[in-house]
Amino acid sequence: MAIISVSNVEKIYNPDTIPVHALKQVNLEIQKGEFTAIVGPSGSGKTTLLNCIGGLDTVSSGTIHIKNIDLTNLTDKELIKFRLNHIGFVFQAYNLIPVLTALENVAFILQLQGKSTKEAHSLAKQMLDSVGLSERIHNRPAQLSGGQQQRVAVARALASQPDYVLADEPTANLDSESASKLLDIMERLNAEQGVTFLFSTHDERVIRRAKRVVTLRDGAISSDANQ
Amino acid sequence: MTIQLGWKNIWRNPVRSIVVISAVVIGVWAAIFISALSNGLTSHYLSSQLDTYIGHAAISTQAFWDERTSEHIIPNEQLAPVIKALERDSLVKSLTPITIAEGMIASATYSSGVQIRGIDIASDTTCFNTHTFLTEGSYLGESYKNQIVLGEKLAKKLNVKLRSKVVLTFQQIDGSISSAAFRVGGIIKTPNSAMDQMRVIVKQTDLQQLLGNATAVHEWSIFLNDAKAVNTWIPTYKQDLQGDLAIESWLEKAPELAYIENSMDLYLYIFMGIIVLALVLGIVNTMLMAILERTRELGMLMAIGMPRMKVFNMIISETITLSCIGAPLGLFLAWSSLKLMGKHGLDLSAFADGLAAYGMSSVVYPDLKMEYLITISVLIFVASLLAALYPALKAIKLKPLEAIRLH
Known part of the structure; x- marks a missing residue:
């Protein structure tokens, strides 16, 4: 059974003034453990699709089911709770909390889930260790390189034991070496722990390493191929 | 956790936080000091009128x-x-x-x-x-x-x-x-x-x-x-x-004396109200700036699953913490200056003739009423709570996606 099921999704911005069709009749199914890249030129709708799957944006029509839950029927409060417990996010600009250390950034999401500080810190340490940052746990984001910050973001995304991780252009701000290191980690986590990754990108380095590539053009899926 | 993060956020921009704390300190000190001075002036005036002739x-x-x-x-x-x-x-x-x-x-x-x-x-x-x-x-x-x-x-x-x-x-x-x-x-x-x-x-x-x-x-x-x-x-x-x-x-x-005493209470409450209003506006302004600077971060927090109520509590806790640091310092400063002035009084001999025409002594000894102290403390607490409400409400109305997109 698909972990993510997108059916006939349309997204229209400014429907009452100058309508912009960001997504047109998108149908997509993602199975558990997939390592999928959504690619396409700028404005093709890949980020919009990712945001809709992440419960950050609403659809104009169609449904998005995560397991058996229809995201389009959830209230704002329910969506926040859903995101906390089911989705991991990796943003293009890392988006870490600058006043917290790497350990605290990762532990934060666990504490939001209700775990004690001690338990959260212990799990966060393990997560940071798995992304190769055990030596940097007490550093604040400003003391880390871009690649290291993005690895903290990956650790944070995985710490909450989500059903899937959404990564919006995760390597866009990274140099080749950092990007490669990050992809190595994501691939390893996917292979070893079966973490489902879905990322939007137009970075060839990422596209080459994805197991499945979904191409969007003008808001519609133009191709969907396994590599 | 929310309070801990709030505390760290306060020291993200120490200068701004110190400015807010200083505003609270000066506000509390001014409210208490002026109240005590005015009360001392009134009490002294009353007792001089009653003890001398009435x-x-x-x-x-x-x-x-x-x-x-x-x-x-x-x-x-x-x-x-x-x-x-x-x-x-x-x-x-x-x-x-x-x-x-x-x-x-x-x-x-x-x-x-x-x-x-x-x-x-x-x-x-x-x-x-x-x-x-x-x-x-x-x-x-x-x-x-x-x-x-x-x-x-x-x-x-x-x-x-x-x-x-x-x-x-x-x-x-x-x-x-x-x-x-x-x-x-x-x-x-x-x-x-x-x-x-x-x-x-x-x-x-x-x-x-x-x-x-x-x-x-x-x-x-x-x-x-x-x-x-x-x-x-x-x-x-x-x-x-x-x-x-x-x-x-x-x-x-001498109903005019009773009137002076009552009207002085009224004037002091108006004065306290003005100080508190200035304080509220100052805090609102600073906290709004802080929220504006952190819009993207607040959006990210809500995106990864931080409930809006926790974001609200975080902003409130930041403001209350600033006030809770400033208020005791203001109280201490007021207590110290009143203690010092209680010994020697405030010498207004430069205005002695004018004061004497109104039956007032040229040396004023501050006299703090407990009700003023309680009122000021409660007012400052309520004011900082009120000042925190608007920025906190503004923060939780943010749409995560729009906030994250901001650069």
């Missing part, structure tokens, strides 16, 4: 208070049981009889209308403190008859000095006009220069003799241990007095 309560005939003519003397035999009761009353500190005549004082160069107060020195000095403001001579302590004590300003106007002669003219009890020469035995300068020009003090026996009644008393002045208790104390005596006798508290005798 007293806490007085018994007289209603006719005397209505007409102010010396014929309306107190029937002593009727008042005697009341005086005995007053002397036994533990709330009463002291009492003194006063003989009063409205008349004229004249020197070779000037004349003026005055109230002539004939006092019993022994009991008067246990009630009023007028004798403590003697600047020259003695307070009716000379051996000769017909001594008079004048205020310094009146003496200047009359152009008289110690041992100079002045003539008092007034109506006797039988209605005839009488004049008598008095020699200046002492000159006083009380904090109330206006009163000093309107009243002169002579020995009660001298005035009684000149009025034609050796036992004539027009008013008994009463001092309680606590001037503020007069309202609850006076009703029992109001019922006991017979005939034309009447008792009045200082609030009835």
Whole structure:
């Protein structure tokens, strides 16, 4: 059974003034453990699709089911709770909390889930260790390189034991070496722990390493191929 | 966790946080200090008025208070049981009889209308403190008859000095006009220069003799241990007095003093309100800036699953924490400055003449009312809570996606 099921999704911005069709009749199914890249030129709708799957944006029509839950029927409060417990996010600009250390950034999401500080810190340490940052746990984001910050973001995304991780252009701000290191980690986590990754990108380095590539053009899926 | 993050957020921009804390400190200090100073000024003014000329309560005939003519003397035999009761009353500190005549004082160069107060020195000095403001001579302590004590300003106007002669003219009890020469035995300068020009003090026996009644008393002045208790104390005596006798508290005798006290409370609350409003606006402005700077981060927090209520609590906790640091510091600063000023007072001698015209001393000792302290503390807490509400509401209204997209 698909972990993510997108059916006939349309997204229209400014429907009452100058309508912009960001997504047109998108149908997509993602199975558990997939390592999928959504690619396409700028404005093709890949980020919009990712945001809709992440419960950050609403659809104009169609449904998005995560397991058996229809995201389009959830209230704002329910969506926040859903995101906390089911989705991991990796943003293009890392988006870490600058006043917290790497350990605290990762532990934060666990504490939001209700775990004690001690338990959260212990799990966060393990997560940071798995992304190769055990030596940097007490550093604040400003003391880390871009690649290291993005690895903290990956650790944070995985710490909450989500059903899937959404990564919006995760390597866009990274140099080749950092990007490669990050992809190595994501691939390893996917292979070893079966973490489902879905990322939007137009970075060839990422596209080459994805197991499945979904191409969007003008808001519609133009191709969907396994590599 | 939320509070911990709030605390770290406060120190993200230490300068801004210190500015907010300083604003709270100065706000609390100013509110308390000005309250204490104003209260001290009012209390001192009240006590100087009551202790110098008015007293806490007085018994007289209603006719005397209505007409102010010396014929309306107190029937002593009727008042005697009341005086005995007053002397036994533990709330009463002291009492003194006063003989009063409205008349004229004249020197070779000037004349003026005055109230002539004939006092019993022994009991008067246990009630009023007028004798403590003697600047020259003695307070009716000379051996000769017909001594008079004048205020310094009146003496200047009359152009008289110690041992100079002045003539008092007034109506006797039988209605005839009488004049008598008095020699200046002492000159006083009380904090109330206006009163000093309107009243002169002579020995009660001298005035009684000149009025034609050796036992004539027009008013008994009463001092309680606590001037503020007069309202609850006076009703029992109001019922006991017979005939034309009447008792009045200082609030009835000098309603303008009660008005000053009440209006000062009102002014202080208005003043506190202005300080708190300025504080609220300052905090709102700073917190809004902080929210604006962190829009993207707040969006990210909500995107990864931080409930809006926790974001709200985080912003509130940041503001409350700033106030909770500032308020005790402000309280301490206020306490220290009041303690320091309590010893020496605030010297306003540069404005001494102006203050004296209003019956105020040139050295003001702050006096902090506990109710003001509690009100200010509660106001600051409520104000910081209110100041936090708008930024916090603004923060939780952010749409995560739009906030994250901001650069």
